[in-house]
Amino acid sequence: MISIKGLSKVFRTKDQDVHAVSDLEATIDSGEIFGVIGYSGAGKSTFIRLLNRLEDPSGGTINIDDREISSLSKGDLRLARQDMGMIFQHFNLLWSRTVEDNIAFPLEIAGVPKEERKHRVDELVELVGLGGRGASYPSQLSGGQKQRVGIARALANRPKVLLCDEATSALDPETTDSILDLLVDINAKLGLTIVLITHEMHVIRKICHRVAVMEDGKIVEEGDVLDVFLRPKQKVTKRFVDQVMGDPDRESSLSLIKEEYPLGEVAQFHFVGERTHQALISEVSRKFQVDVNVLHGKITQTQKGAYGTLIVHLEGEKEEIERALTYVRETSVEVEVAFDV
Amino acid sequence: MFEQLFPNVQIDDMITATNETLFMTFFSVLGTFIFGLLLGLLLYLTGPGGIWQNKVANWITAAFVNVFRAIPFIILILLLFPFTDFLVGTIRGPSAALPALIIGGAPFYARLVEIALKEVDKGVIEAAKAMGAKYRTIIFKVLLPESTPALISGLTVTAIALISYTAVAGVIGAGGLGDFAYFYGFQRNSFDVVFVCTVLIVIIVFIFQFIGDFASRKLDKR
Numbered sequence: 144m145i146s147i148k149g150l151s152k153v154f155r156t157k158d159q160d161v162h163a164v165s166d167l168e169a170t171i172d173s174g175e176i177f178g179v180i181g182y183s184g185a186g187k188s189t190f191i192r193l194l195n196r197l198e199d200p201s202g203g204t205i206n207i208d209d210r211e212i213s214s215l216s217k218g219d220l221r222l223a224r225q226d227m228g229m230i231f232q233h234f235n236l237l238w239s240r241t242v243e244d245n246i247a248f249p250l251e252i253a254g255v256p257k258e259e260r261k262h263r264v265d266e267l268v269e270l271v272g273l274g275g276r277g278a279s280y281p282s283q284l285s286g287g288q289k290q291r292v293g294i295a296r297a298l299a300n301r302p303k304v305l306l307c308d309e310a311t312s313a314l315d316p317e318t319t320d321s322i323l324d325l326l327v328d329i330n331a332k333l334g335l336t337i338v339l340i341t342h343e344m345h346v347i348r349k350i351c352h353r354v355a356v357m358e359d360g361k362i363v364e365e366g367d368v369l370d371v372f373l374r375p376k377q378k379v380t381k382r383f384v385d386q387v388m389g390d391p392d393r394e395s396s397l398s399l400i401k402e403e404y405p406l407g408e409v410a411q412f413h414f415v416g417e418r419t420h421q422a423l424i425s426e427v428s429r430k431f432q433v434d435v436n437v438l439h440g441k442i443t444q445t446q447k448g449a450y451g452t453l454i455v456h457l458e459g460e461k462e463e464i465e466r467a468l469t470y471v472r473e474t475s476v477e478v479e480v481a482f483d484v
Numbered sequence: 485m486f487e488q489l490f491p492n493v494q495i496d497d498m499i500t501a502t503n504e505t506l507f508m509t510f511f512s513v514l515g516t517f518i519f520g521l522l523l524g525l526l527l528y529l530t531g532p533g534g535i536w537q538n539k540v541a542n543w544i545t546a547a548f549v550n551v552f553r554a555i556p557f558i559i560l561i562l563l564l565f566p567f568t569d570f571l572v573g574t575i576r577g578p579s580a581a582l583p584a585l586i587i588g589g590a591p592f593y594a595r596l597v598e599i600a601l602k603e604v605d606k607g608v609i610e611a612a613k614a615m616g617a618k619y620r621t622i623i624f625k626v627l628l629p630e631s632t633p634a635l636i637s638g639l640t641v642t643a644i645a646l647i648s649y650t651a652v653a654g655v656i657g658a659g660g661l662g663d664f665a666y667f668y669g670f671q672r673n674s675f676d677v678v679f680v681c682t683v684l685i686v687i688i689v690f691i692f693q694f695i696g697d698f699a700s701r702k703l704d705k706r
């Protein structure tokens with residue numbers, strides 16, 4: 144759907160050349176939510192702005208739907224942009240227009256007739272959950288509501304791609320979640336491809352299918368969100384994963400815990416996208432003659448199921464515990480048993 | 485009572501003079517608005533980061549604006565005598581004051597327009613670009629509507645400056661309250677006439693200020 148090859152952007156400033164994006168390669172599939180995470184200054188905004196050519200690339204190519212964005216003429220670029228929605232950290236709504244008129248703006252640009260415009264705007268207002276607020280001005284809305292207007296506006300011309308530049312970074316955690324839910328909803332309902340950039344791992348965890356980690360203008364790691372969570376390779380990635388998971392190595396050493404529980408068995412359950420056995424603990428204690436005691440852990444929900452680690456203490460007959468662990472191993476949950484000290 | 489306090493004030497003459505002042509103010513504000521807006525847009529759009537960024541065009545516009553803003557109004561009138569004569573066919577009367585008023589007012593307003601446009605959120609312009617807007621759409625549907633309150637308060641300030649310019653123009657024969665105060669008041673030692681003219685001008689200024697503030701506030705949805 145989107146294929147990016149050798150993309151680079153150099154900003155020539157008075158004192159130096161800034162290589163904001165350098166030799167970046169990526170492929171984004173149709174209908175997926177592709178997240179790009181990185182610290183401030185990593186080049187994320189530049190990257191996403193290159194996709195709709197708000198910045199002109201210094202090198203490389205961008206193909207969206209077999210159309211080479213990087214070589215379009217001005218007029219064709221304007222048309223191509225109507226097929227791409229964009230939402231912004233600071234919403235960028237026209238304060239002089241009402242919610243309805245803001246949403247109608249891209250339709251006016253695309254030359255949609257008035258009657259049809261009105262119809263489409265009503266649809267969009269409902270879609271983003273702003274029913275009844277159509278006649279309000281942006282200044283009368285909360286941050287979350289403003290972003291809903293931004294999303295409705297971005298979707299007006301039925302784009303195939305939605306670009307989100309730190310769309311939730313100006314919002315509080317709860318509002319962030321509601322906006323993320325809306326994005327997931329839209330992705331499922333309309334099947335559109337979403338490219339989003341963020342510096343919050345929480346956002347990636349909650350809605351993305353795939354993630355790319357950006358550092359110094361390059362993608363340093365890329366993969367399915369769960370894989371990246373499970374096996375972060377780069378240091379930056381580990382730091383981002385720790386952002387949502389804490390650092391299990393430091394917080395809990397299995398052997399130390401084992402000392403406190405000389406009887407039974409201490410085990411670590413790694414959830415790596417488990418969907419069917421979400422209630423694993425109660426399942427185990429129901430099916431086997433063991434008591435399961437959760438000592439420590441953190442489980443989080445991603446688009447591909449539960450992810451995280453639980454440290455549990457199993458009490459009961461040795462054979463029964465073994466059978467219980469064998470059962471757990473048959474699910475996708477990985478089991479690690481404390482070594483004898 | 486009125487006749488005792490203001491023995492030299494002829495109501496009819498006052499009404500004529502007021503009408504002339506209003507005529508000059510109205511049309512000079514209109515002309516200033518049109519030319520000032522064009523110049524201001526040109527300054528902004530050809531300026532650094534503008535959508536028509538162009539050093540030469542920007543320099544020429546800025547030079548024009550700066551030169552005409554630097555010339556004292558009374559001298560501008562004298563300087564424009566041949567031009568006015570050519571354009572209006574006379575150098576006396578309220579119509580003859582208009583070219584000088586507009587050429588004096590427009591550069592002043594142009595700077596205020598430029599400032600107003602610079603206040604428009606860059607993000608909003610970018611959002612419009614991302615939607616595939618043409619330059620024309622960006623100008624007429626983003627830049628101008630988003631800066632309307634500032635454009636109007638700038639116009640109010642300019643209008644008030646123009647009212648005092650009309651009084652100056654009066655002294656060289658344009659008519660209006662300034663003219664009246666000078667020839668029929670000051671030169672004939674009738675200070676009651678000067679006083680009444682002053683009050684009328686102040687009232688006109690207040691009315692413009694009131695309308696401008698009201699419109700600007702009404703349109704500001706921020």
Ligand SMILES: Nc1ncnc2c1ncn2[C@@H]1O[C@H](COP(=O)(O)OP(=O)(O)O)[C@@H](O)[C@H]1O
Binds near residue numbers: 154183184186
């Ligand atoms: N218009 C610009 N001119 C010069 N340098 C820029 C410009 N835009 C971005 N940069 C530089 O490019 C780098 C990447 O910026 P950006 O893409 O905004 O990063 P991020 O969004 O990840 O924080 C930074 O070093 C920034 O200073």
Ligand SMILES: [Mg+2]
Binds near residue numbers: 187309
């Ligand atoms: Mg950024």
